Amino acid sequence: MSKAVRIDRNGGPEELKIVDVEVGDPGPGEIRIRHKAVGLNFIDTYQRSGLYPFPMPLQLGMEASGIVEAVGEGVTHLKAGDRAAYASQPPGAYSELRVMPGRNVCKLPDAISFETGAAMMLKGLTAQYLLKKTLPVEGLQPGDFIVFHAAAGGVGLIACQWAKALGLKLIGTAGTDAKCQVALDHGAAHAINYSKENFAARVKEITGGKGVKVVYDSVGKDTFEGSLECLRPFGLLAIFGNGSGPVPPFNLGLLGAKGSLYVTRPTLFTHIATRESTQAMADDLFAVVESGAVKIPIDQRYRLEDVQQAHRDLEARKTTGCTILTLD
Template sequence: MSRAVRIRQPGGPDELVVDDVEVGQPGPGEIRIRHHAVGLNFIDVYHRTGLYPLAMPAGIGMEAAGVVEAVGDGVTHLKAGDRAAYASQPPGAYCEVRVMPAKTVCKLPDAIDFETGAAMMLKGLTAQYLLKRTQPQGGLKEGDHVLFHAAAGGVGLIACQWAKAMGLQLIGTAGTDEKCALAKSLGATHVINYNQEDFLPKVKEITGGRGVKVVYDSVGKDTWDKSLDCLSPFGLMASFGNASGPVPPFAPGILGAKGSLYVTRQTLFTHIATREATQQMADDLFAAVTSGQVKIRIDQRYPLEQVREAHRDLEARKTTGCTILTL
């Protein structure tokens, strides 16, 4: 048996219920893993509210770290006793023990503890595919400006550090002076408190009127229009979340009028669709963390039983860095 968070219908944090569930043996291509810590991400809110629909009742949670207890037929990259971490479909990480597909589970280097492993996988792999795989025409070069919204969040703080290591000039936005200072301390070249000043003219000022080569945006509706105007000609709008709500439909013709812009909507799970791609991206992330180029900040810890409070704080934008559930 395992304690596990379940949702029976879409809704608010009160729909999150801790139940005892039975855990079976892994089938072909699966493992059973006992978690030591679980990561919290905004995609979990989308699953809970129904923005990203799940078949109910459902588990929830997309990343965790722990020890492999058993492996099914055909699993060759893991064995019982291995330390491991993952960001993976299907949801269900908010639990003590689970059976799950092995494809996107990676061995966790000994130099990385379980809490860090649980906090870093989904957010770190997201930062990896954004900065390394989601690039504007001609790529990104040292000195290039990029705009990163929610720069003091879990993905944002990793991106600030990684962008600095790549020689990029990252302009980060956040909602308080404290969050801006945090992003600046971890590598953002410039920061903008969007509650105190309009980020569009500030970006134009910072870039000498040229705009940025790429905008990385997990906020969605509230930042979309001005973000397009922050781009230089042939710039890339890379949307990867909807924290303020989904982006409304728009006429493609505006992209021409604003400078022959490119738009993409990215998801991590397209990038980690194969075992080979997952391992390649994870190796890049593990190297960045073990070298010290990227430090994983865990600013909030909640026991599994306080999962409702964790979701309320996340939605209220009270959190910074990474958040984990402890077991």
């Protein structure tokens, strides 16, 4: 038996319930893993609220770390006793123990702790595919400016550090002066408090009126128009989240009028659709973390039993960096 967090219907944090579930043996292509720590992500709130619909009842959670207890037929990259971490569909990480597909589960290097492993996978792999794969048509070169919204969040603080390691000048945005300072402390070249300043105008000022090649936007509705204003001709707006709600329909002619712009809506799970791509991206992430160039900031820890409060704080923008659920 395992304790797990489940919802029986969509709604607010009050729908999150601790239940006992029976966990069996892994089938072909599956593993059974006993979690040491679980990561929280904004996507979890989308699934809870119904913005991203799933059949009910739903066990939440997209990333965790732990020890592999058993592997099913066909799983060759893991064995019982391995330290492991993952970001993976289907949801179910908010639990002590689970059976799940092994495809996206990676062996965790000994130098990386279970807490760091749980906090880094979904957010770190997201930063990896954004900075390495979601690129403007003209590419990115050292010295280029980029804009990254919600720069003091879990993905943002990893991106601040990784961008600096790549020689990029990251302009981060956040909603408070304190969060802007956190972004600067983690490698952002500039930080803009969008609750006080017009971030698009400030970006143009920072770049000498040129704008940037790419904006990485997880906020969505509230920042969409301003993000387009930040772009230079042929620039790319990569919308990878909906923190303020989904972007409403818009006239595609706007992209032509503003300089032959590009807009894309990538997802992590397209990028980790195969075992090979998952491992290659994870190897890149593990290497940059082990090198010390990127540190994983865990600023909030909650017990599994306190998951409702964790969701409230996440949605109220009270968190910075990464948030985990602890199981010990």
